[in-house]
Amino acid sequence: MSVIVYAESHDGTFNKKAFEVVTYARKTADLLDTDCIALCHGADSPEQLGIYGAQKVVTLESDALEQFDAKTYTAAIAKAVEQLGGDTVILQHSANGKSIIGGLAAKLNCGSVSAVNQLPTNDSGFEVVKPVFSGKAFAKYSISSDQRVLSLMGNSIPPEEMGSEDVDVESLSLDLDAPKTKVVKVDKVKGEIPLPEAEIVVSAGRGMKGPDNWDIIEELADELGATTACSRPVADSGWRPHHEHVGQTGIAISPSLYLAIGISGAIQHLAGVNNSDTIVVINKDPEAPFFKAADYGVVADLFDVVPRLTEAIKRFKAS
Amino acid sequence: MNILVCVSKTPETTAKITFTSDNSEFNTNGVNFIMNPYDEWYALVRAIELKEQFGGEVTIVNVGPSENDSVIRKGLAIGADKAVRINAEPKSALETAHHIANFAKEGSFDAVFLGKETIDYNGSEVSAMVAELLDLPFVSFASKLEMEEESKAIITRDIEGGTEVIEVAPPFCISSAKGLAEQKIPNMRGIMMAKRKPLDVVEPDEVSAPLEVKEFSLPPEKGEVTLIDPEDMDELVRLLHEEAKVI
Ligand SMILES: Cc1cc2nc3c(=O)[nH]c(=O)nc-3n(C[C@H](O)[C@H](O)[C@H](O)COP(=O)(O)OP(=O)(O)OC[C@H]3O[C@@H](n4cnc5c(N)ncnc54)[C@H](O)[C@@H]3O)c2cc1C
Ligand SMILES: Nc1ncnc2c1ncn2[C@@H]1O[C@H](COP(=O)(O)O)[C@@H](O)[C@H]1O
Numbered sequence: 373m374s375v376i377v378y379a380e381s382h383d384g385t386f387n388k389k390a391f392e393v394v395t396y397a398r399k400t401a402d403l404l405d406t407d408c409i410a411l412c413h414g415a416d417s418p419e420q421l422g423i424y425g426a427q428k429v430v431t432l433e434s435d436a437l438e439q440f441d442a443k444t445y446t447a448a449i450a451k452a453v454e455q456l457g458g459d460t461v462i463l464q465h466s467a468n469g470k471s472i473i474g475g476l477a478a479k480l481n482c483g484s485v486s487a488v489n490q491l492p493t494n495d496s497g498f499e500v501v502k503p504v505f506s507g508k509a510f511a512k513y514s515i516s517s518d519q520r521v522l523s524l525m526g527n528s529i530p531p532e533e534m535g536s537e538d539v540d541v542e543s544l545s546l547d548l549d550a551p552k553t554k555v556v557k558v559d560k561v562k563g564e565i566p567l568p569e570a571e572i573v574v575s576a577g578r579g580m581k582g583p584d585n586w587d588i589i590e591e592l593a594d595e596l597g598a599t600t601a602c603s604r605p606v607a608d609s610g611w612r613p614h615h616e617h618v619g620q621t622g623i624a625i626s627p628s629l630y631l632a633i634g635i636s637g638a639i640q641h642l643a644g645v646n647n648s649d650t651i652v653v654i655n656k657d658p659e660a661p662f663f664k665a666a667d668y669g670v671v672a673d674l675f676d677v678v679p680r681l682t683e684a685i686k687r688f689k690a691s
Numbered sequence: 692m693n694i695l696v697c698v699s700k701t702p703e704t705t706a707k708i709t710f711t712s713d714n715s716e717f718n719t720n721g722v723n724f725i726m727n728p729y730d731e732w733y734a735l736v737r738a739i740e741l742k743e744q745f746g747g748e749v750t751i752v753n754v755g756p757s758e759n760d761s762v763i764r765k766g767l768a769i770g771a772d773k774a775v776r777i778n779a780e781p782k783s784a785l786e787t788a789h790h791i792a793n794f795a796k797e798g799s800f801d802a803v804f805l806g807k808e809t810i811d812y813n814g815s816e817v818s819a820m821v822a823e824l825l826d827l828p829f830v831s832f833a834s835k836l837e838m839e840e841e842s843k844a845i846i847t848r849d850i851e852g853g854t855e856v857i858e859v860a861p862p863f864c865i866s867s868a869k870g871l872a873e874q875k876i877p878n879m880r881g882i883m884m885a886k887r888k889p890l891d892v893v894e895p896d897e898v899s900a901p902l903e904v905k906e907f908s909l910p911p912e913k914g915e916v917t918l919i920d921p922e923d924m925d926e927l928v929r930l931l932h933e934e935a936k937v938i
Contacts, residue, residue, distance in 0.1 A: 470832075474820040478785065510910065511904045514905045553859045555856070569852070629931065646910075669918050685938075
């Protein structure tokens with residue numbers, strides 16, 4: 373039985389998260405002593421998945437997959453798993469992956485663990501760890517069913533070049549029911565990397581005093597190639613758009629670098645960002661709780677120090 | 692419009708997370724529990740608004756032990772018409788979903804509303820499972836839902852870096868995200884009325900658990916923060932580059 377991974381492409385291209393999940397699947401397959409088959413749909417270069425470890429790539433073909441419909445994608449993956457013979461299915465923990473994992477587990481009637489962030493072990497049954505309580509703890513799950521579905525949290529393992537583009541690519545035509553939902557419009561924020569995918573996030577809170585002061589945050593973010601985020605009260609008072617709100621009740625992110633500026637570090641805020649690799653906190657109050665969760669801290673007035681940090685980054689890039 | 696709202700109980704957001712001595716269970720000692728915010732603030736409130744628009748009934752369902760009744764009563768105080776508690780303590784999302792689906796099959800609901808995730812196990816799994824088991828169209832992360840007529844819903848779905856607008860006809864199932872409604876605080880009248888609204892307890896069908904939690908652990912303590920001289924931002928940049936290797 374193979375490990376089957378579904379790699380998402382958007383407008384024909386895979387992003388880093390797709391390569392991460394393929395690497396994770398290949399390592400899981402190595403652990404289980406089996407092969408790794410990658411599924412995709414609508415990708416311009418499906419063979420790229422071979423580079424990151426897929427030993428075979430299967431493109432799913434059906435008119436019903438032209439738009440995203442959770443149940444149609446679930447049915448498509450379930451059919452592919454059945455035809456290709458898979459016992460372990462791995463998805464990305466993305467908006468679409470999260471919409472599929474539960475339905476797929478119900479269809480296959482098997483155990484599922486979402487948002488895993490470490491490789492599984494198979495010494496005493498199939499076990500895998502995920503963060504719970506919004507990152508405040510970890511739980512190790514033991515799955516007893518014959519099949520299992522996992523979704524991988526972004527930025528948990530780096531993509532590794534474990535193979536080559538010289539991989540078998542097959543297409544699989546699927547007979548699927550037409551979707552019962554209809555996507556009538558898609559609105560994407562232009563230019564910026566979406567928050568859940570950003571490597572670097574510059575985030576600001578109530579310490580900014582008001583919506584008109586965000587220039588210094590945007591300049592810093594531009595210089596770093598970062599995406600901007602904010603605390604909940606900032607989004608709630610309309611200083612910043614809602615899609616920037618991170619935390620327990622907003623978006624949970626795990627970038628490699630999170631810069632928190634004028635944010636106190638309330639437990640609900642930390643819950644959404646504590647899986648970041650490196651945290652930098654800028655706050656004028658040395659007692660701000662965020663410093664306890666930070667790797668680097670600057671105790672200073674943000675209005676002085678943020679422009680200086682931007683200048684320092686410019687100098688670094690020039691050198 | 693008859694809507695089923697699935698509500699779960701979670702520890703308060705500031706709860707201290709500890710485990711029993713062998714790390715096999717969450718230590719509930721001294722922990723306050725609340726209704727999962729996505730279920731309360733968004734799913735339930737929007738369901739009540741739709742009922743006010745079209746008539747019909749809002750039923751809430753919870754899978755859990757009798758300690759959950761206070762959370763369920765809060766849902767009735769906010770404005771649900773009746774409640775059902777399925778008397779089971781599931782170990783997995785799939786068991787929870789089977790219990791909900793078994794109950795929902797008996798009723799005739801035009802929509803099933805769930806939250807986008809529970810803030811304790813952060814699963815984001817139950818909603819899609821319920822949709823699959825009931826064979827209903829499913830729209831996840833609904834941050835807006837408008838119905839001009841009872842036969843069609845227009846739903847905004849949050850995706851990475853944007854939104855999608857989706858049309859679907861009842862019966863359907865959604866998972867609710869921020870924006871779907873505004874939090875509603877129950878008033879005195881609601882609290883009084885809730886006492887007289889029905890809260891039925893049903894015994895569950897047998898369903899098997901495909902997985903269990905073996906062990907909990909706490910994240911390793913963060914080391915001390917390295918403080919940087921505010922006058923020397925070049926030093927911060929150097930550390931981010933050379934030590935943290937993130938830029
Ligand atoms: C159920 C629930 C869910 C919640 N979910 C979330 C969530 O998802 N995300 C979230 O963010 N919050 C959430 N909150 C709110 C959270 O508890 C905090 O209230 C919020 O995070 C505080 O935002 P803040 O840090 O921007 O503001 P504050 O707490 O007001 O902090 C502002 C900080 O800026 C600093 N500051 C001020 N001026 C300057 C200056 N000139 N230079 C440098 N520093 C300065 C101050 O020292 C202070 O530390 C939730 C709350 C509840 C009850
Ligand atoms: N025990 C439960 N009883 C009723 N509904 C639940 C229960 N657990 C989860 N749900 C619903 O499923 C949603 C998603 O939960 P989860 O998949 O655990 O993140 C929640 O927001 C609730 O609407």
